[in-house]
Amino acid sequence: MTTPICDFVTSYALSGKVRFHMPGHKGVSIHGAEPLDITEINGAGYLYSDEGIIAESERNASMLFGTERTLYSTEGSSLSIKTMLATAVTTLKKDGERPVILAGRNAHKAFLDAAALIDFDVKWLMPGTDDKNICSCDIAPADVENALAAMPDKPIAVYVTSPDYCGNMLDIEGISRVCREYSLPLLVDNAHGAYLKFLSKSLHPIDLGADMCCDSAHKTLPVYTGGGYLHISRNADTRFVKNAKALMSMFASTSPSYIIMQSLDLCNALLSTTFPTELEEAVSRVNTVKNEITEMGYALGGDEPMKITILPGSFGYTGDELAEHLRENDIECEYSDPFALVLMPSVYNSEDDYDRLLFALSLLNKRRAIESELPALPEPVVAMSIRQAAFSLSRRVNVDDAKGLICGRTAVCCQPSIPLAVSGELITDEIIKILKRYSIFEIVVL
Ligand SMILES: Cc1ncc(COP(=O)(O)O)c(C=O)c1O
Numbered sequence: 001m002t003t004p005i006c007d008f009v010t011s012y013a014l015s016g017k018v019r020f021h022m023p024g025h026k027g028v029s030i031h032g033a034e035p036l037d038i039t040e041i042n043g044a045g046y047l048y049s050d051e052g053i054i055a056e057s058e059r060n061a062s063m064l065f066g067t068e069r070t071l072y073s074t075e076g077s078s079l080s081i082k083t084m085l086a087t088a089v090t091t092l093k094k095d096g097e098r099p100v101i102l103a104g105r106n107a108h109k110a111f112l113d114a115a116a117l118i119d120f121d122v123k124w125l126m127p128g129t130d131d132k133n134i135c136s137c138d139i140a141p142a143d144v145e146n147a148l149a150a151m152p153d154k155p156i157a158v159y160v161t162s163p164d165y166c167g168n169m170l171d172i173e174g175i176s177r178v179c180r181e182y183s184l185p186l187l188v189d190n191a192h193g194a195y196l197k198f199l200s201k202s203l204h205p206i207d208l209g210a211d212m213c214c215d216s217a218h219k220t221l222p223v224y225t226g227g228g229y230l231h232i233s234r235n236a237d238t239r240f241v242k243n244a245k246a247l248m249s250m251f252a253s254t255s256p257s258y259i260i261m262q263s264l265d266l267c268n269a270l271l272s273t274t275f276p277t278e279l280e281e282a283v284s285r286v287n288t289v290k291n292e293i294t295e296m297g298y299a300l301g302g303d304e305p306m307k308i309t310i311l312p313g314s315f316g317y318t319g320d321e322l323a324e325h326l327r328e329n330d331i332e333c334e335y336s337d338p339f340a341l342v343l344m345p346s347v348y349n350s351e352d353d354y355d356r357l358l359f360a361l362s363l364l365n366k367r368r369a370i371e372s373e374l375p376a377l378p379e380p381v382v383a384m385s386i387r388q389a390a391f392s393l394s395r396r397v398n399v400d401d402a403k404g405l406i407c408g409r410t411a412v413c414c415q416p417s418i419p420l421a422v423s424g425e426l427i428t429d430e431i432i433k434i435l436k437r438y439s440i441f442e443i444v445v446l
Contacts, residue, residue: 001060001064001268001269001271001272001273002056002057002060003057003265003266003268003269004053004056004057004265005045005053005054005057005258005261005262005264005265006262006265006266007053008043008044008053009036009038009044009258009262010036012038012041012044013027013035013036021039021041022039022255023037023038023039025037033259036258036259036262037257037258037259038258039255039258044258047072047074047249047252047256047261048245048246048248048249048252049245050245054072054261057072057261057264057265057268058070058071058072060265060268060272061229061264061268062231064197064268064271064272065197065204065206065229065231066197066206066207066234067206067231067232067233067234068232068233068234068236068241069231069232069241069244070229070230070231070232071083071229071230071232071244071245071248072227072228072229072256072261072264073214073226073227073228073229073230073248073252074226074227074228074252074253074256074257074260074261075226075228075252075253075256076191076216076218076225076226076227076228077108077110077189077191077214077215077216077228078108078109078110078113079110079228079248079251079252080214080215080228080229080230080248081108081110081111081114081189081191081214082110082113082114082117082118082251083230083244083247083248083251084187084212084213084214084230084244085101085111085114085115085118085120085157085159085187086114086117086118086247086250086251087212087240087243087244087247088101088156088157088185088187088212088240089101089118089120089156090243090247091237091239091240091243092156092157092185092237093156097153098120098121099119099120099121099155099156100120100121100122100123100151100153100155100156101115101120101121101122101123101155101156101157101158101159101187102122102123102125102144102147102148102151102155102157102158102159103122103123103124103125103158103159103160104124104125104137104139104159104160104161104170105124105125105126105127105137105377105419106127106134106135106136106137106161106164106418107159107161107189107418107419108161108189108191108416108417108418109410109412109417109418109419110417111159111189112386112390112410112419112422112423115386115387116386116387116390116391116423117251117387119385119387120156121385121386122386122422123147123151123155124379124380125137125139125143125144125147125160126377126379127376127377128376129376130376133166133337133339133340134337134377134416134418134420134434134438135164135165135166135168135337135340135416135418136164136166136168137160137161137164138168138170139160139170139175140170140171140174141171141174141175141177141178144158144175144178144179145178145181148178148182148184154182154184155184156184156185157184157185157186157187157211158175158178158179158184158185158186158187159187159188159189160172160175160186160187160188160189161188161189161191162188162189162190162193162205163190163192163193163196163302163304163307164192164302165192165335165342165415165416165418166301166302166307166309166340166342167192167301167302167303167304167307167308167309167342168301168302168303168304169193169203169302169303169304172186172188172205172208172209172210173208173209175209176208176209176210177209179209179211180209185211185212185236185237185240186205186209186210186211187210187211187212187213188205188210188212188213188214189213189214190204190205190210190213190214190215191214191215191216191219191228192216192219192220192304192307193205193215193220193304194215194216194217194219194220194221194229195220195221195279195306195346198271198275198276198279199279199280199283199305200276200280203305206231206233209235210233211232211233211235211236211237211240212230212231212232212233212236212240213230213231214228214229214230214231215228215229215231216228217229217264217267219344220306220344220346221267221271221275221346222263222266222267222270222275222346222347222348223260223263223264223267224257224259224260224263225260226257226260227260227261227263227264227267229264230244230248232244275347278347279306279347281347282306282345282346282347282349283305283306285345285351285354286305286306286308286345287305289308289345289354289357289358290308292358293308293310293358293361296361296362297315297366298310298311298312298314298315298361299311299312299313299314299315301340306344306345306346307342307343307344307345308342308343308344308345309340309341309342309343310322310340310341310342310343311339311340312340312341313339313369313370313371313372314369314370315364315366315367315369316366316367316368316369316370317364317367317370318336318337318338318339318370319336319337319338319339319340319341320336320337320338322336322341322364323336323341325360325363325364326341326357326360326361329356329359329360329363330356331356331357331360335415335416337413337438338372338374338437338438339372339374343357374433374434374437375430375433375434377420377434378428378430378431380422380425380426381425381426381428382424382425382426383406383424383425383426384406384424385424386410386422386423386424387423388424389406389407389408389409389423389424389446390408390409390410390423390424392408392446393446394408394409394444394445394446395408395444395445395446396442396443396444396445397442397443397445398441398442399427399432399435399436399440399441399442399443400432402427402432402443402445403427403428403429403432404426404427405426405427405445405446406424406425406426406427406445406446407421407422407423407424407425407426407427407443407444407445407446408423408444408445408446409423409444410422410423411435411440411443411444413438413439413440420434420435420438420440421435421443427443427445
């Protein structure tokens with residue numbers, strides 16, 4: 001597989017050319033990566049163009065992922081999500097009607113930002129009452145079917161997150177079948193699942209019937225932070241491909257990082273050679289580790305092959321306490337909250353890493369189980385559109401003083417950036433309780 005971006009930049013770095021162009025470091029090695037950090041000079045292509053070395057590298061990625069079109073993002077899935085929604089709304093919006101998207105409530109903040117920027121309404125698929133963790137929203141094909149059947153005016157698309165932050169995977173194949181029955185595109189936030197394509201049997205959303213999906217390449221593949229994809233399926237509306245690039249450029253910087261693009265470019269070479277075998281070995285190792293953790297008495301959640309989600313409540317610890325314990329043993333996890341601790345191994349974790357993790361977990365003694373006292377997320381009461389609330393004059397108040405007020409800016413905790421209260425919704429007692437449980441003590445209201 002060719003690596004046109006890496007080849008161009010390496011050759012430029014070695015050429016000794018005088019750099020009277022951006023960036024200001026002029027290729028002088030100060031931090032270390034500067035010689036390879038260029039901008040759109042002659043021959044270097046342009047991220048939002050269909051020609052040149054970047055487009056050629058994107059075509060390589062498209063071949064690997066089996067898509068009609070794969071676009072690079074140097075601003076993660078956050079940019080791909082806004083582009084995906086802008087593409088769906090711009091292509092499918094009907095004159096005189098407000099566009100509505102049917103979406104799982106565990107949507108990432110980027111989805112809410114897209115709703116505010118593009119101005120669409122959301123009909124939420126709410127989590128069941130057993131889903132105490134904000135990361136999860138167990139949507140079955142029947143839930144989508146029932147929601148669509150009950151909507152007098154059909155949405156323009158269905159949007160779900162799979163895998164979620166805690167490693168739960170939805171039945172994308174089943175959900176896509178329902179979407180097809182209603183002639184609606186299925187859009188998937190697959191930020192956590194780029195690697196799913198390279199399992200011995202692909203579980204990637206595009207292979208399971210999604211029309212478009214985002215992948216954060218950087219989350220699970222050997223790619224620098226910020227590298228991502230927007231995939232468009234061969235079965236999707238052909239207008240999506242025509243619209244997507246131009247729309248992406250509206251949300252993105254005009255100075256995309258060539259360091260990140262080289263990393264996406266080089267990743268193609270790995271994906272086409274060694275990565276699938278290494279992944280198979282890693283999946284098997286992670287599976288053994290999961291069994292060993294279960295044998296110690298911990299409960300696990302999620303079904304994603306390369307994520308280890310410990311639900312330590314039944315072992316007598318909160319996720320945050322367990323994270324602190326691991327930290328004391330020089331292990332940093334991906335995410336913790338009162339209910340869960342998430343570890344994200346990859347093919348690059350060593351045998352020693354797993355041994356140290358298992359040893360650290362074995363040091364803890366089982367305690368009395370902790371019961372979750374968090375109410376399930378209530379059905380939201382919408383007072384105004386997301387856009388109207390997000391762009392209104394607002395003020396910050398203590399959450400205890402927010403009851404009955406309208407949420408101005410969507411409230412999320414830094415990780416996992418999933419909304420607890422959405423712009424335009426009324427703040428209720430239950431929401432206040434949930435906000436405090438996730439250590440959010442102030443909220444922006446109108
Ligand atoms: C489910 C989900 N979607 C989207 C994103 C945004 O991804 P990125 O950080 O690549 O912009 C994240 C980030 O953690 C996420 O967890």
